[in-house]
Amino acid sequence: MPDSLSRRTLLRGLGVSLALPLFESMSATRLLAATSKAPETPLRMGFFYVPNGMHMPDWTPTKAGHGYEMPETLARLSKHRDKFNVLTGLTLDGAYAHGDGGGDHARSVAAFLTGAHPRKTNGADIQNGVSVDQFAAEQIGGATRFGSLELGLEESSQAGNCDSGYSCAYASNMSWRGPTSPVAKEIDPGALFDRLFAGQTVKETRRAKSVREKYRKSVLDFIQEDAKRLHQTLPEVDRRKLDEYLYAVRDVEKRIAGAERLGISEEGVPDYPRPSGVPRELANHSELMMDMITLAIQTDSSRILSFMFTNAGSNRSYPEIDVSEGHHELSHHGKSKHKQAQIAKINRFHVDQFGYLLKRLSSVSEGDGTLLDHCMLVYGSGISDGDRHNHDDLPILLAGGGAGQIKTGRHIRYENKTPLCNLYLWMMQQMGVKADKFGDSSAVLSELG
Incomplete structure (x- = not known):
């Protein structure tokens, strides 16, 4: 293995750069012997938002600690139960009206990562706070190619009236670089792929993309010579790991290419490029984005990310799971058993998409564990019961081992009204971010380690 090889090494070709995963020969034990100083496996954090609250009876365990019984929605993650904690009692005070009237959906997203109360x-003249991902990226984002990634499945808006007098900027963005600067999310898997694996200049990127489209080449075709040379220098265990990684990149690329075509109908209508490049099926769209997140983490392209499944107050239907009514309308269930059952189906659908990511991260070994072992991933909503529009006792899940800093497999019940920002403050401190307070935090969240 060449002495100069590191996690920041890139395989290069025409307008293409491909970061490397962590090889076994980069491990702490080997490097300790060579340098007398072991590098730490990087720790990552991510935030995943679902709209319109949760059907809480199917989410909240009745017993605290280990061995709790998993309600129906959480049971979708039963294969990973030893890799996450369920946190109850956390509150998002900034999402409450505080005299501003309606607009709980927009406020719930705007406050979710900031802990601030957005101006109505x-x-x-929008006014919010800095979000936890951007606060952390400002200090430690320089360690990776991308300080942070802002992703989702529905486009961001920066203007318009989306919820009872609140700007669409609040309802469709949860990352804020500053009080007046929401960060738009990327929803196109192909565009994200290009960001991660394209060249270092716009000119090179456009040239490479043009060549790839003309000859239908894969991004891997451009770096194959570099990859072959590296392959020859690696020990057998790392050759297998490199092969697995390149296969994963090729697989995602093929699926993205497939998503850009409508296919051939039974009537024999030829396929043609889809203008948006975004899969029509939400599950396919989500899985592609989760695969891209896995590749971004695996290559240490970024250690901080946010992801919105849909925008606040989303009223989309889910025909793929036989839910024809709009999500937002269903969330105002008025205790209707039918509507609550439909809401629970949508909740389980979203949890399944998150479970897919946990499966992918668990399948990739890294250092002394897996990618998931070296992550802290928050999944949840800024609304608890969508009918009540309450912002206390939120549905929050923390997945990943935090590089050994988190004791997982538990339901942790906190005193109600405990600020959600207490969790964020704890997470940032694990990441090495200097912060004594964030948002409306009152202390560092306890009982996680």
Whole structure:
């Protein structure tokens, strides 16, 4: 293995750069012997938002600690139960009205990562707080190619009236670089792929993309010579790991290419490129994005990310799971058994997509564990019961081992009204971010380690 090989080494070709995963020969034990100093396996954090609250009876365990019985929605993650904690009692005070009237959906997203109470306006005078991902990226984002990634399945908006007088900027963005600067999310898997694996200049990127489209080449075709040379220098265990990684990249690329075509109908209509490049099926779209997240983490392209399944107050239907009514309308269930059952189906659908990511991260070995072992991933909503629009006792799940800092497999019940930002403060401190307070935090969240 060449002495200069490191996690920041890139395989290069025409307008293409491909970061490397962590090889066994980069492990702490080997490098300790060579340098007398072992590098730490990187720790990552991510935030995953679902809209319109949760059907809480199917989410909240009745027993605290280990060995709790998993309600029906959480049971979808039973294969990973020893890799996450369920946290109850956390509150998002900034999402409450505080005299501003309606708009709980927009506030729930705007406050979810900031802990701030957004100014009620649908004009240009938006005012929020800095989000936890951007606060952390400002300090430690320089360690990777991308300080943070902002992703989702529905486009961001920066203007318009989306919820009872609140700007669409609040309802469709949860990452905020500053009080007046929401960060739009990337929803196109192909565009994200290009960001991660394209060249270092716009000119090179456009040239490489043009060549790939003309000759239908894979990004891997451009770096194959570099990859072959590296393959010859690696020990057998790392050759297998490199082969697995390149296969994963090729597989995602093929699926993205497939998503850009409508296919051939039974009537024999030829396929043609889809203008958006985004899969029509939400599950396929989500899985591609989760695969891209896995590759981004595996290559240490970024250690901080946010992901919105849909925008606040989303009223999309879910025909793929036989839910024809709109999600937002169903969330105002008025205790209707039918509507609550439909809401629970949507909740389980979203949890399944998150479970797919946990499966992918668990399948990739890294250092002394897996990618998931070296992550802290928050999954949840800024609304508890969608009918009540309450922002206390939120549905929050923390997945990943935090590089050994988190004792998992538990239901941890906190005193109600405990600030959600206490969790964020704890997470940032594990990441090495200097912070004594964040948002409306009152202390560092306890009982996680």
